[in-house]
Amino acid sequence: MRQLPVVYGKWLVKDHSWKFVVDYVKGARMFFLTEGSTHEELVQMAQEDYNLDMNTEVVELTYSLPEAMMQHMAPASFPPIHVTSDRQVQN
Numbered sequence: 001m002r003q004l005p006v007v008y009g010k011w012l013v014k015d016h017s018w019k020f021v022v023d024y025v026k027g028a029r030m031f032f033l034t035e036g037s038t039h040e041e042l043v044q045m046a047q048e049d050y051n052l053d054m055n056t057e058v059v060e061l062t063y064s065l066p067e068a069m070m071q072h073m074a075p076a077s078f079p080p081i082h083v084t085s086d087r088q089v090q091n
Contacts, residue, residue: 004031
């Protein structure tokens with residue numbers, strides 16, 4: 001079993017730089033993943049844990065590259081990475 005810290009917020013671009021803005025009302029959660037967890041299961045966890053109305057809200061799973069990798073790139077202009085498939089979840 002793996003722990004996945006999850007933070008609710010949104011990505012914004014300001015002055016050609018990507019920033020993640022945390023929603024401090026909805027905050028953070030800890031998801032627990034088992035071997036073979038799927039993208040759909042992660043989306044369902046987010047829907048349930050954050051009490052989202054799927055008629056009006058869209059769940060997007062994203063992350064930023066680790067600092068060590070960002071140092072070798074132009075970090076301010078590198079966009080968030082979207083998780084959209086089971087393969088990405090399981091790797």
